[in-house]
Amino acid sequence: MSDLSNFSRFARTFQPGEIIFSEYEPGDSFYLIQSGKVKITKIVGNIEKNIDILQPPEIFGEMAILEGAPRSATATAIDTVKVLEFNRANFEILMMGNPQIALRLLRLFAKRIYDQKRRFMLLTLEDPQARVADVFLMLDETQTAINQAMSPDLTESREFHITVDDVAHWAGMSSADVQAVLSHFSNQRRIELYQNRIIVKNINEFVRFVNSRRKKID
């Protein structure tokens, strides 16, 4: 990592268990981890879900670039965490002297743009069944690489460690509506519903189903 000793004025330390920012808090700064681990969580229904654990030299809170948009998750220090804290006004100072960090942020933005576009495509589906099915496709796209590494002869069946509330969040629908759709899928034996996981029996069938419901734009 490049020498960041000139940036001590941006340095902040968080104690174990201390919240760095909370979900829904308006965000105006983003962070570069220098030491320690940071836990990213989200409260879904009545449980706090672990989304990620980050360590140096990762960046988090970068969506603060969207001026005042509420934080989408909570960041908490796991152990003693040292970070550099930046905002829209001063981040160029950091980036100018640290191309590696700038590149990291650039990669992160590229990924975020894609994720948001993917979400947009999902939300434009009007049929609630297609929308719910597309949540699984979207999640599968991000986890397929991992799945394939784990079991090279990957079948059509996929397991998702998510709850009805998670699906509702991604689909932008109420939990009750999502529950109805999932029960329907379950009755059709297209999925298996468990407390904390959902199995999609045939992911390719979901792909065909979603594609057939997507409006053709030409």
Next chain:
Amino acid sequence: MPKAAVFRANSVIYFQGDIEEKIYVLQKGKIQLSYVDMETGKKVNEIIQTGEFFGVKSALGHYPREENAVVLEDAAVLVFTVPEFEQFASQNTRIILKMLKVFSNQLRRVHRQVENLLQNPSMGNAENGLFRVGEYYLKNKMYSQARYVFSRYLTYYPSGKLIEQASRYLEAAEQTLTRYGDGKGPALFANIDQPGQSEKTESDKSQNAQTNPQTQASDSAQNSVVAKKYYDAISLLNQGKAKEALAAFKTVADQNDDLDFKQKALFDIGRCLLALSQWESVIKHFTGIIQSMPRHPNMPDILFYMGQAYEKKGEKERAIGFYKKVLTMDTDEDSPIHIKSKKALTALGGA
């Protein structure tokens, strides 16, 4: 090193959906990017300027191409692999900064488009959302987290709809934190619990008792072996296995890596002894804490347990003395430990 390449007019450099991670810069000629705008459904054509990079976003983000790159007039380009591009950009930070600006504008735009599609735009919900997060932490005895969230609420929404409740909860979180510490103390605010929770069965209760400490463990010290041991012990105690819990707390109290947990474990050893009805040991143990750590955060509880031990031993006067001390130390008449001590005093006729 990037490679030079020449493309003839009417050829295609890449198609939408292609997966290949090359980054291009136009040196001469005319290239057009065309794609369908996801919001309007209209076809958009963009002409690449000489010296301009293209294909950057999908290459860096490792996702399929989102547009067709069509050559309109014979074109000379430089082709970079991702590592080559990164190497090049590292020496030209201005280029990265320029791209960061373009990307952040795009990100802002697509984010707004997503927000527009959501039935409940998150801005409108942020106030409620923040409050609910605080409520969650309070319910789960994560007082320092609750304190953070409610104080942020007060900062951001000084005239918010939930301001009164938020300041009440903030105060509660602060008081409970100083009195009991994170993860401890009585269940606060039965009214914000799920209805019917009080009617839960015994097995549910012990399950709850286990879940809370585990949340705590993952919260403050994910990797700490000490924390794990401590919360395992707590869950043993909550299951009524005081003997096993006692042994487990002793190992935590014997370590010196984490003094916070050492202090907590010392307190809980006393609770185990109490559960095992070893009154002499309770008194001896807590007396030791009172002498060596007069500022122990659980002091009112310690004094109350001392009172209980003496009472069980039949030493009424001493018990009364300890209960009275609790009342002078913890003057909040609504605090559970204050109420318990008062009750015990009344029962002993010493109030």
